[in-house]
Amino acid sequence: xxxxxxxxxxxxxxxxxxxxxxxxxxxxxxxxxxxxxxxxxxxxxxxxxxxxxxxxxxxxxxxxxxxxxxxxxxxxxxxxxxxxxxxxxxxxxxxxxxxxxxxxxxxxxxxxxxxxxxxxxxxxxxxxxxxxxxxxxxxxxxxxxxxxxxxxxxxxxxxxxxxxxxxxxxxxxxxxxxxxxxxxxxxxxxxxxxxxxxxxxxxxxxxxxxxxxxxxxxxxxxxxxxxxxxxxxxxxxxxxxxxxxxxxxxxxxxxxxxxxxxxxxxxxxxxxxxxxx
Numbered sequence: 538x539x540x541x542x543x544x545x546x547x548x549x550x551x552x553x554x555x556x557x558x559x560x561x562x563x564x565x566x567x568x569x570x571x572x573x574x575x576x577x578x579x580x581x582x583x584x585x586x587x588x589x590x591x592x593x594x595x596x597x598x599x600x601x602x603x604x605x606x607x608x609x610x611x612x613x614x615x616x617x618x619x620x621x622x623x624x625x626x627x628x629x630x631x632x633x634x635x636x637x638x639x640x641x642x643x644x645x646x647x648x649x650x651x652x653x654x655x656x657x658x659x660x661x662x663x664x665x666x667x668x669x670x671x672x673x674x675x676x677x678x679x680x681x682x683x684x685x686x687x688x689x690x691x692x693x694x695x696x697x698x699x700x701x702x703x704x705x706x707x708x709x710x711x712x713x714x715x716x717x718x719x720x721x722x723x724x725x726x727x728x729x730x731x732x733x734x735x736x737x738x739x740x741x742x743x744x745x746x747x748x749x750x751x752x753x754x755x756x757x758x759x760x761x762x763x764x765x766x767x768x769x770x771x772x773x774x775x776x777x778x779x780x781x782x783x784x785x786x787x788x789x790x791x792x793x794x795x796x797x798x799x800x801x802x803x804x805x806x807x808x809x810x811x812x813x814x
Contacts, residue, residue: 541727541769541811545762549806552753552766555581559755562600562630563748564588564618566608566637569741572793573604573748579797582752590617594624601755604748605652606635607645608680615648622655631754632657635747640669640677653706658760659750661712663743664695664719671698682737687715695719696726710760712750714743718768718811722761729765729811731772733779739789745796746771769809774799776808 542549559582565573570586577584587596590613597603603625605618625632634657639646649670653660661667663682668675673694676683685691692713699711699721713719718729736742746767753763774795782788799805 539810540813541809544813553800555756558583559601560599561602561751562596563604564621565606566744568609569744572741573744576745576796577748580752588614588617590620593617593621597624597630600630602751603630603632604751606744606747608637622652626655633659633747633751636662636666636670638680640666640675656708658754659710659764661747664713664715667713668695682715710764712764720764727765727813729768731810733775735779735788736775738785773808
């Protein structure tokens with residue numbers, strides 16, 4: 538039994554079925570919007586993909602969580618993101634920020650730094666993106682993570698920087714995803730070890746993880762537990778899909794099947810690998 542299961546077994550056994558049909562307000566990447574919406578639906582929650590600044594407040598009045606993804610940024614979307622994040626704080630709606638592209642775009646980095654002032658529950662990105670956000674050297678190209686930023690030494694270096702970040706932002710949990718997945722709060726850190734490489738070859742899997750984090754936050758779980766649930770569940774779904782399919786297109790389709798079906802297996806969490814410190 539992994540240390541993750543030992544530490545969170547009671548919560549893991551009770552996570553499914555979800556207790557309420559939470560409404561997740563997503564201001565997200567238009568390229569993967571449908572994938573994120575379907576993933577949220579398959580988990581038993583309800584997505585709304587409203588990004589027009591004229592209506593974001595109306596939707597946030599009903600929302601249980603706000604998911605912000607910078608994947609396809611525009612001036613109008615930036616306006617909506619800032620408006621929504623400000624209003625979410627007023628109505629106590631938890632926020633997840635997916636820092637897509639901060640490794641190469643100073644505009645996006647400045648936006649994430651501004652969003653950090655809104656006290657999001659989770660800020661996530663791949664290892665290259667999060668190293669850049671923390672001021673570390675990175676091999677980032679575009680929005681993809683680079684393997685050179687995921688060595689054991691690089692992960693430990695980022696963990697230390699994350700811990701420094703929590704001193705300034707103690708209410709925020711920082712997450713880096715990749716071959717291994719790092720979750721750091723002001724009190725602990727987790728290193729998860731599930732997944733298959735095919736997940737990195739399908740557009741939108743990182744965006745889906747962010748959406749699932751918002752779902753678990755809306756269910757009332759802490760930021761650390763929400764991040765761990767979302768990452769582990771998607772990675773376990775990927776492992777199941779990889780054993781059943783041939784080719785990336787079939788893998789993508791069965792990945793979505795697994796998002797809906799794996800939760801029906803009462804012992805799904807038995808496959809989780811990782812450690813808690």
